[in-house]
Amino acid sequence: QQQVKQSPQSLIVQKGGIPIINCAYENTAFDYFPWYQQFPGKGPALLIAIRPDVSEKKEGRFTISFNKSAKQFSLHIMDSQPGDSATYFCAAIMNRDDKIIFGKGTRLHILP
C-alpha cells in the first residue's frame, strides 16, 4: 500500500532520445508525486512534481504524464543530453504528511 514501484532499473539512451521512466502506486491517499534527480555524491534534488488532478506537467525538457485511473505516472526527458545522466527517483507523498515514499530509482545514462 505504501509502495511506489518504478521501472526500469537502468536505462541507456542516445543523446537526443526521449527516455521514459514509469512508476505505479496503490494508495489513493497519495496526493503529490515528485520526481527527484540524484547525481553521484549528491542528495536527491526535486526536479518536477505533479498533483493527481493534472494529467500532464512540463518544465523545460522534463514532462510528467499522470494517469489517475491507472495509478501510474511517468517522466519523459525531451532532447536528452549527457548532462541528464543521473539516478531518477519517483516518489509519492500523502495528504498532510511530510514523509516521502520513494521508488527504487532508475539509473539513466545518456550516450554522447
Add this chain to the structure above:
Amino acid sequence: EPEVTQTPSHQVTQMGQEVILRCVPISNHLYFYWYRQILGQKVEFLVSFYNNEISEKSEIFDDQFSVERPDGSNFTLKIRSTKLEDSAMYFCASTETGQGYGYTFGSGTRLTVV
C-alpha cells in the same frame, strides 16, 4: 542557494561502535529528517523531528538510533552499536513548513560498517 550540509561525507566504523552523523539544516527551516539508502536500493524514511522532539519514526528507527538537535544549528543521528546492515548512505533533509514538497536534501554520509 541555501544548502543542507552533512559531515562527514564518508565514515568507516567497526561493528559495535557508536557513530554520530551530523547535519546543518537550512537556517530558517523548522522540520528535520533522516533518510537512508542502502546501496542499490530505494531511499527510505527514518525519522522526522520538529520542535525538539521526534514527530514520526519508521520501523527501521529502533532503539539503536537516536536524533538530537544539540544547539541551534546542528541536527545529529546517532547509531549506538552499529551493525553490518547499517552500512548505507544517510541523508539529512529539512523543510520550512513541514510539507513534503519543500524538502532540501544534504549530499549524504556514506557509512561503512566493517
